[in-house]
Amino acid sequence: MPGDEGTITVTLTNTAKEAVRTSSDTSVGPGTGTQTETTSTAINAYVESVTLKGEGLQVLNGAYGRVGEVGPGQSVTLTFLVRAPVEEGIYFPEVWVRVQGARSVKFPVPVNVNSAYAVIKRPAITVARTFPDEVVPGESFSLALDLMNVGGAGARDLSVQVSPNDSLVSLTPEHYYFESLEPGEKVGLNLTFMTDRKTPTGVQQVPLALTYRAPDTTETNMTETVGVQVKGRAEMGIASLSTDPPRLAAGDPFTLIIRIENTGTDDANSVRATVDLPFEGNKEAFVGTIEPDNDAPAVFILRAGEAGDRPYRLTVTYRDDRGEHVAEEDLRLTVETRDRSGLLIAVVVLVVVAVGIIIWMRRRKNEEE
Secondary structure (H helix, E strand, O other): OOOOEEEEEEEEEOOOOOOEEEEEEEEEOOOOOEEEEEEEEEOOEEEEEEEEEOOOOEEEEOEEEEEEEEOOOOEEEEEEEEEOOOOOEEEOOEEEEEEOOOEEEEEEOOEEEOOOOOOOOOOOEEEEEEOOOOEOOOOEEEEEEEEEEOOOOOEEEEEEEEOOOOOEEEOOOOEEEEEEEOOOOEEEEEEEEEEOOOOOOEEEEEEEEEEEEOOOOOEEEEEEEEEEEEOOOOOEEEEEEEEEOOOOEOOOEEEEEEEEEEOOOOOEEEEEEEEOOOOEEOOEEEEEEEOOOEEEEEEEEEEOOOOEEEEEEEEEEEEEOOEEEEEEEEEEEEEEOOOOHHHHHHHHHHHHHHHHHHHHHHHHHHHHO
16 A cells, blocks of 8 residues: 555575586696596575665665575575555566676566556566676687566567677677567577777676567666676796807806796786706796786806707796796707817917027027036
């Protein structure tokens, strides 16, 4: 009745029968074999908030924050306290459900306030989304939408407008039209987007605008958003390699400089480089942080060993938003035989000088006698 208080009860159900994420970790085991460990983790829907929008009714208690996780097949029931308006009629307050990951659900609830008219059956469109857990800048990704009419009447002139932001380029049409969508009927859309290397990391929103008409020609406008997590990836490479001096001889001290570049799209943190050369000296260098499209030197101070062509491996460890990583590169270093011609010339000069002195002394002695 007008002015009365009442309750609206909503039951949220995670309709997935099973939702798990499977990951494999391969590592080198004892001996020469490898070990692969596969783990499966249940994926729950984390409900951040549930809010009731009155749309004409006065909501006395209409917000639940941090509802928590709802596992596959599980349900949670929430109750809202409302007060009816003083004017009779049929009202449609909306329940807004926000799930972690920028996904949301809106559902109208018909409320009859002492109206002589039965509740008119109306269409209600829900949008289910399927999208990747994360996207790397510079790569493309797909977004699947399932539009379903869960109402009691058909929806006419259903229009869907996709409006990506400036960081995303749509590779598929941005506008779709359906003449009708009957109760219980569902249609699917497959959208593809391209990012660039400069796409900011974080959640990128893809707005969706839906418009449809009820049998009584009443138009309904809906705005939905799909949040896509953009996460960069650091990648290590060699920008340049040099030694000082440029030509190495056995036993000589030298400096090995390897400039390491980040060709990825995320900062490489805690960058550390090591070489396994069989030489004396410092074989590990801490580089620090390398931003995308930048490089930094790893400096090693060593003493050359025996002459020859020496293969060695450069190992770079680093960390980005995805965790710890290791990059390896096989390299070669040439050590030449030490040139002893200078020492030989010096010895010959000393011998000639000594012989000259001896001859001069003998001549002087003979002249004195």
